[in-house]
Amino acid sequence: MAFGDYPAEYNPKVHGPYDPARFYGKADVPFGQIKVGEIGAWLSRRNKSPQAIAGAVSRAWWRWQHKYVQPKRAGVAPFFQVTLAAMTFFYAINYGKMRHHRNYKYH
Amino acid sequence: MLSRTALLSVQRPLGVLAMRSASAAGSGDQVARRERPEHPGKVRLGFIPEEWFQFFYNKTGVTGPYTFGVGLLTYLCSKEIYVMEHEYYSGLSLAIMAIVAVKKLGPTVAAWTDKEIDRIENEWKSGREEELQNLAEAIEAEKKEQWRAEGALLLMDAKKENIALQLEAAFRERAMNVYTEVKRRLDYQVECRHIERRINQKHMVNWIVNNVLGSITPQQEKETLDKCIADLSALAVRAK
Numbered sequence: 001m002a003f004g005d006y007p008a009e010y011n012p013k014v015h016g017p018y019d020p021a022r023f024y025g026k027a028d029v030p031f032g033q034i035k036v037g038e039i040g041a042w043l044s045r046r047n048k049s050p051q052a053i054a055g056a057v058s059r060a061w062w063r064w065q066h067k068y069v070q071p072k073r074a075g076v077a078p079f080f081q082v083t084l085a086a087m088t089f090f091y092a093i094n095y096g097k098m099r100h101h102r103n104y105k106y107h
Numbered sequence: 108m109l110s111r112t113a114l115l116s117v118q119r120p121l122g123v124l125a126m127r128s129a130s131a132a133g134s135g136d137q138v139a140r141r142e143r144p145e146h147p148g149k150v151r152l153g154f155i156p157e158e159w160f161q162f163f164y165n166k167t168g169v170t171g172p173y174t175f176g177v178g179l180l181t182y183l184c185s186k187e188i189y190v191m192e193h194e195y196y197s198g199l200s201l202a203i204m205a206i207v208a209v210k211k212l213g214p215t216v217a218a219w220t221d222k223e224i225d226r227i228e229n230e231w232k233s234g235r236e237e238e239l240q241n242l243a244e245a246i247e248a249e250k251k252e253q254w255r256a257e258g259a260l261l262l263m264d265a266k267k268e269n270i271a272l273q274l275e276a277a278f279r280e281r282a283m284n285v286y287t288e289v290k291r292r293l294d295y296q297v298e299c300r301h302i303e304r305r306i307n308q309k310h311m312v313n314w315i316v317n318n319v320l321g322s323i324t325p326q327q328e329k330e331t332l333d334k335c336i337a338d339l340s341a342l343a344v345r346a347k
Contacts, residue, residue: 016138071147072224075217076209078147080154087198091189101192107185 021062
């Protein structure tokens with residue numbers, strides 16, 4: 001699978017037009033339906049190659065797009081969500097500098 | 108004949124095409140396509156997904172998620188994991204301005220964008236429907252043309268019949284010609300015979316009369332005259 005290719009499992013004759021938000025491989029049990037004790041086994045079954053992680057991020061991005069950005073009467077929510085995510089991300093990467101601005105020595 | 112072969116050669120690929128497109132449409136219906144939703148997913152407080160609140164509702168009731176949020180913020184601020192430096196206050200003022208703008212301008216902008224998206228969608232839809240209408244009309248016209256082409260075959264038959272009638276008429280006219288010509292020749296022959304006979308007869312009569320007149324001698328004439336006078340006197344005696 002080179003850059004720009006469809007996933008290996010995607011077959012246009014079976015699946016129809018390509019949906020970037022859909023996982024075309026064999027579906028595992030959803031994360032929301034497993035017990036706490038099964039989390040380790042569930043994680044060990046995941047494909048943790050860089051391509052798979054990039055694909056998962058891409059699918060999440062498109063699921064978010066289809067849900068909040070692409071609908072016909074989309075609102076202002078996606079802008080706030082992007083803003084909040086950016087704030088969190090940049091606060092996290094700048095935390096080492098931010099922590100010098102703390103006002104109290106003891107908490 | 109030329110038009111008929113042209114018609115057949117045109118019709119065959121058309122039929123194949125129609126079959127192919129019909130089978131393609133049949134296989135395309137099996138997979139469901141993603142539909143563009145009308146409305147986005149529901150959010151509360153402007154950005155938090157509704158599903159997050161539903162997840163909490165089953166365990167903690169209505170106020171649970173809010174309590175969790177406030178508690179988390181309190182923890183982060185209290186332990187100074189979230190440090191309130193100078194950028195925090197500029198961010199807070201920006202957030203207040205953004206919220207006020209959304210509350211004040213939101214409904215107006217939403218109404219305008221809804222109107223615009225409806226207008227754009229109607230434009231595209233009307234263009235598409237117009238195209239479909241045009242294509243349907245073209246199909247109707249094509250069917251009508253084919254019907255007319257079939258009429259051309261009927262016309263050819265009618266023309267053939269017409270030519271047959273003309274041939275029949277010419278044949279009859281010529282037969283009539285032959286009949287009249289033959290009749291005229293026969294009439295001529297009959298007339299010739301009649302004239303020949305009449306002339307023969309006339310000539311014969313003249314010949315006989317001339318011969319008879321030529322054979323009469325003056326003696327005979329005198330005797331005849333005498334005889335006539337004798338007869339007349341006999342008649343006169345009898346008449347008295």
